[in-house]
Amino acid sequence: MPTNLPPEYFEAEERFRAAATDQERIVCLEEMLAAIPKHKGTDRLRGDYRRKLSHLREAVQAHKKVSRHESAFHIEREGPARVVIVGAPNVGKSALLGAVTHATPRVSEYPFTTVLPLPGMMPLRDIHVQLVDTPPLSKAHVEHELFNLIHTADLIALTVDIQSEPLGQFEEVSGLLTSHHVELRARKQTLSDMGTGSIIPALVLVNKVDDDIWYEEYVAFRDLLGDRLPVMAISVTTGHNLDAMKEAVFEGLGIMRVYSKQPGKPAELHAPFVLKKGDTVAHFAAKVHKDFVHHLKTARIWGTGVHDGQMVGRDHVLHDGDVVELHG
Numbered sequence: 603m604p605t606n607l608p609p610e611y612f613e614a615e616e617r618f619r620a621a622a623t624d625q626e627r628i629v630c631l632e633e634m635l636a637a638i639p640k641h642k643g644t645d646r647l648r649g650d651y652r653r654k655l656s657h658l659r660e661a662v663q664a665h666k667k668v669s670r671h672e673s674a675f676h677i678e679r680e681g682p683a684r685v686v687i688v689g690a691p692n693v694g695k696s697a698l699l700g701a702v703t704h705a706t707p708r709v710s711e712y713p714f715t716t717v718l719p720l721p722g723m724m725p726l727r728d729i730h731v732q733l734v735d736t737p738p739l740s741k742a743h744v745e746h747e748l749f750n751l752i753h754t755a756d757l758i759a760l761t762v763d764i765q766s767e768p769l770g771q772f773e774e775v776s777g778l779l780t781s782h783h784v785e786l787r788a789r790k791q792t793l794s795d796m797g798t799g800s801i802i803p804a805l806v807l808v809n810k811v812d813d814d815i816w817y818e819e820y821v822a823f824r825d826l827l828g829d830r831l832p833v834m835a836i837s838v839t840t841g842h843n844l845d846a847m848k849e850a851v852f853e854g855l856g857i858m859r860v861y862s863k864q865p866g867k868p869a870e871l872h873a874p875f876v877l878k879k880g881d882t883v884a885h886f887a888a889k890v891h892k893d894f895v896h897h898l899k900t901a902r903i904w905g906t907g908v909h910d911g912q913m914v915g916r917d918h919v920l921h922d923g924d925v926v927e928l929h930g
């Protein structure tokens with residue numbers, strides 16, 4: 603270290619050591635470099651610091667790129683399935699998320715309250731599925747990033763407000779989805795289609811059906827909708843049908859729960875594996891352990907369509923609630 607360095611250099615160096623972020627370190631390093639007299643004896647030192655500076659700048663740049671990529675519309679997946687709540691402004695999407703999960707979204711009587719998506723975990727039988735509240739879909743304001751999120755849904759809960767022209771809302775929202783390559787279907791065949799993006803099973807939730815009078819309106823709406831999509835009346839305010847809604851979500855997702863059991867031990871009834879309807883013993887084995895599926899010979903099953911402890915092969919189709927003991 604050359605000895606003829608001015609006091610400004612040492613001040614900047616001290617701040618450099620104390621710096622908490624790369625951004626601060628860059629500023630200090632620039633000051634240190636500026637304070638070092640330029641002559642042969644300081645060549646090495648200046649070279650080292652210039653390299654350090656360029657590494658720090660690269661790190662900051664790379665971090666910025668990552669941050670931009672991870673937009674607020676990118677929601678981390680959690681649990682076995684994702685349900686995205688979509689709909690026109692003010693229909694009660696956020697109120698619904700707040701009612702059935704621990705999330706605390708902003709709810710207000712004015713439209714366009716929600717500006718960013720918010721996830722929550724919804725208990726459903728003995729599992730939890732991810733529910734995502736979203737900003738409103740409206741022709742007046744199209745948030746393109748929102749469609750990337752909608753494409754990741756295993757089920758779309760299209761919510762309308764019975765008290766405010768529900769058919770118009772339904773048509774506008776499904777029209778916007780179609781123009782962004784999201785087609786709604788009564789039920790996606792299997793979860794393995796997931797990610798192809800375009801055809802997503804949907805459930806129409808008709809909210810604010812608070813009493814009998816609104817129920818009559820709901821019946822009229824349901825008749826107009828026909829059998830295009832499954833539809834049900836709910837009221838977040840009164841709690842009407844929220845449990846039935848969870849069951850409809852389970853159905854709409856096309857999933858089933860399968861419990862594992864080790865020989866000689868009771869079944870592990872608290873933590874089911876979640877599979878797609880139609881999955882077999884081999885699919886289950888792959889979920890339990892990646893290697894297990896290769897060693898699997900037979901399995902014993904307790905549940906639907908079998909007698910207790912029946913031996914079955916790897917192609918046996920499982921049902922919701924089955925208990926499986928794998929034999930390698």
Ligand SMILES: Nc1nc2c(ncn2[C@@H]2O[C@H](COP(=O)(O)OP(=O)(O)OP(=O)(O)O)[C@@H](O)[C@H]2O)c(=O)[nH]1
Nearest residue numbers: 692693694695696697710711714715716738838839
């Ligand atoms: N009467 C009645 N009002 C409800 C019901 N559910 C929600 N609301 C009210 O509807 C208004 C809008 O609710 P939000 O949950 O903010 O609606 P949103 O769809 O999230 O609205 P945006 O975020 O603007 O798209 C609030 O005043 C809620 O209290 C319901 O079942 N019945």
Ligand SMILES: [Mg+2]
Nearest residue numbers: 695696715716
């Ligand atoms: Mg909202």
